[in-house]
Amino acid sequence: MKNYSSFDILGPIMVGPSSSHTAGAARLGKIGRSIAAEEIRHVTFYLHGSFAATYQGHGTDKALVAGMLGMDPHDPDLRNSFDIAHKKGIGFEFIPINMEDAHPNTVKMAITSITGKETIIIGSSIGGGNIMITEINGISIEFTGQYPTLITKHIDKPGVIARVTTILADYQVNVAFMKVYRQSKGKIASMIVETDEGMPGEIINNINQIPDIKNAVIINPV
Amino acid sequence: MAEFHSGEQLLQLCNEKNLSISQIIIENEMELTGLDREQVVSKMKDNVLVMRQSIKKGLEENIKSVSGMIGGEAKKMRGYFKEHQPVSGNVMADAVSAALAVTEVNAAMGQIVAAPTAGSCGIIPGALLTAAENMKATEEEIINALFVAAGIGNIIAQNATVAGAEGGCQAETGSASAMAAAGIVEMAGGSPEQAIHAAAMTLKNILGLVCDPIAGLVEAPCSKRNALGTANALVSADMALAGIQSIIPFDEVVTTMYKIGRSLPCELRETALGGLAATPTGQRLQKEIFGK
Numbered sequence: 032m033k034n035y036s037s038f039d040i041l042g043p044i045m046v047g048p049s050s051s052h053t054a055g056a057a058r059l060g061k062i063g064r065s066i067a068a069e070e071i072r073h074v075t076f077y078l079h080g081s082f083a084a085t086y087q088g089h090g091t092d093k094a095l096v097a098g099m100l101g102m103d104p105h106d107p108d109l110r111n112s113f114d115i116a117h118k119k120g121i122g123f124e125f126i127p128i129n130m131e132d133a134h135p136n137t138v139k140m141a142i143t144s145i146t147g148k149e150t151i152i153i154g155s156s157i158g159g160g161n162i163m164i165t166e167i168n169g170i171s172i173e174f175t176g177q178y179p180t181l182i183t184k185h186i187d188k189p190g191v192i193a194r195v196t197t198i199l200a201d202y203q204v205n206v207a208f209m210k211v212y213r214q215s216k217g218k219i220a221s222m223i224v225e226t227d228e229g230m231p232g233e234i235i236n237n238i239n240q241i242p243d244i245k246n247a248v249i250i251n252p253v
Numbered sequence: 254m255a256e257f258h259s260g261e262q263l264l265q266l267c268n269e270k271n272l273s274i275s276q277i278i279i280e281n282e283m284e285l286t287g288l289d290r291e292q293v294v295s296k297m298k299d300n301v302l303v304m305r306q307s308i309k310k311g312l313e314e315n316i317k318s319v320s321g322m323i324g325g326e327a328k329k330m331r332g333y334f335k336e337h338q339p340v341s342g343n344v345m346a347d348a349v350s351a352a353l354a355v356t357e358v359n360a361a362m363g364q365i366v367a368a369p370t371a372g373s374c375g376i377i378p379g380a381l382l383t384a385a386e387n388m389k390a391t392e393e394e395i396i397n398a399l400f401v402a403a404g405i406g407n408i409i410a411q412n413a414t415v416a417g418a419e420g421g422c423q424a425e426t427g428s429a430s431a432m433a434a435a436g437i438v439e440m441a442g443g444s445p446e447q448a449i450h451a452a453a454m455t456l457k458n459i460l461g462l463v464c465d466p467i468a469g470l471v472e473a474p475c476s477k478r479n480a481l482g483t484a485n486a487l488v489s490a491d492m493a494l495a496g497i498q499s500i501i502p503f504d505e506v507v508t509t510m511y512k513i514g515r516s517l518p519c520e521l522r523e524t525a526l527g528g529l530a531a532t533p534t535g536q537r538l539q540k541e542i543f544g545k
Contacts, residue, residue, distance in 0.1 A: 033410075033411060034256055034258075034281070034285055034407075034411075035407045035410055035411065036282060036285055036286060037278060037281075037282045037293075037297070037400060037403035037404070037407065038282075038296055038300075038403075039407075039410075040368075040369050040402075040403045040406035040407050040410060040415075040432075041297070041300055041366060041367075041368050041369070041377070041399060041402065041403045041406070042300060042366060042367060042368075043366075043367055044299065044300065044303045044364065044365075044366050044367075045364070045365065045366075045367055045371065046362050046363065046364050046365075047358065047359030047360060047361070047362055047363060047364075047365050047371050047374070047471065048318070048319065048359050048360045048361075048362065048371055048372075048470065048471040048472070049371050049372070049471050050367050050370055050371045053362070053371070054367075054371070081469070084469065084543075085468070085469045085470065085543070087319075087542075087543065088319055088320045088468060088469070088470045088542055088543065089319070089469075089470065089471070090319055090362050093362070105364060107363070107364050109362065110362040158416055158418070159367070159370070159416065160367070
């Protein structure tokens with residue numbers, strides 16, 4: 032049986048009104064910003080289910096934009112996120128859509144960075160401010176953002192995973208959870224590694240130097 | 254080890270180690286997170302700070318919720334009992350106005366502590382912090398009482414749920430009230446057994462309460478149900494301190510709350526499809542807010 036922390040029960044400190052519609056939405060936005068990993072020019076938020084039905088009343092829209100600006104769910108400035116984004120010249124829009132079987136609180140974020148790069152992320156707010164990222168750029172994945180998370184895009188070849196985990200071991204980083212995904216054999220694959228310890232920047236430089244690693248990013252817990 | 258999964262286990266640990274509930278919960282937190290006592294206590298101090306700020310904000314500023322449905326009720330309550338002798342007594346009126354204040358701040362996108370949820374965030378600040386003020390509790394006693402509250406919530410989360418979408422309002426405001434009641438009992442010098450009885454009685458009093466928010470928003474009837482939950486916590490704490498016991502043990506009440514929650518139709522579990530949300534007025538308000 033799960034043993035919760037006292038601060039899972041009394042907490043988090045957050046901006047209201049709803050842990051799933053506001054705090055969770057801010058975390059989804061913040062994760063989106065980290066995955067995009069470049070300065071953001073415009074975001075289109077496609078909202079599904081309860082997110083689509085009640086986003087204005089719950090401040091889901093303001094929370095998503097606040098997260099994209101790097102704010103935490105407890106930031107009192109969260110409710111002013113639209114103005115702050117306007118001042119920074121970041122554009123955003125909200126479009127309700129139906130994503131069929133998706134969780135009722137799901138958002139698809141289409142992020143355009145200032146270099147023109149497009150990143151498309153799908154994630155859900157699954158209760159109590161907890162979230163689950165389920166898709167990045169068309170690849171189905173699953174991670175919660177509760178742990179430091181390494182996300183790679185690499186070529187599906189023998190030895191790539193071993194080289195990554197060796198680097199983690201060299202830095203005394205313990206792997207808590209790990210999943211590997213691929214579109215088809217020998218093509219583009221992705222690895223999600225959730226770790227107990229934080230990962231210093233050198234790790235990402237070393238991992239990015241591995242042949243067959245196309246791109247690797249570290250997402251810190253939000 | 255200070256791990257616990259039920260009220261009975263928690264009491265057993267208290268008896269074996271000859272410690273209060275709060276000390277067991279703090280030990281468990283240290284084991285779980287690897288933090289030392291000072292760090293764990295300091296995190297709880299942050300919660301107290303935000304709870305106090307949210308009470309103050311709600312009582313002093315002009316608050317309007319995002320939809321405009323609620324706001325200003327806390328100030329009204331505070332104004333009323335400054336002028337009149339409240340029917341339910343000063344402590345009750347004070348606690349209720351604090352609880353309303355925190356829920357209004359939440360609905361207006363202000364900073365609060367989810368306790369255990371955002372929808373039930375007014376009860377622990379309202380009941381526990383007001384009781385603390387009234388009995389002139391020390392900061393340490395207040396922190397300890399909040400750890401007791403967290404421990405009770407932990408047992409409910411492990412064996413049932415604290416989410417309205419799963420268990421109705423009884424799971425949200427009911428849990429918050431049970432947590433507050435147990436914390437108040439330890440703060441007032443009651444025994445661990447009395448604290449657990451207080452939690453059991455509080456939760457029993459609210460069994461079956463549905464979650465039917467108007468327009469699906471955490472505003473109405475949520476705010477006023479936080480006021481009721483505050484009263485429930487104070488009444489049950491007093492009963493337990495008087496030596497009154499719950500006939501049904503706490504752990505059985507928790508399982509029952511979960512079973513009742515699961516048997517509620519989905520219309521009455523935070524979907525805004527039934528209950529007050531489905532009344533003609535509820536429907537009209539939903540149309541006005543969302544224009545559909």
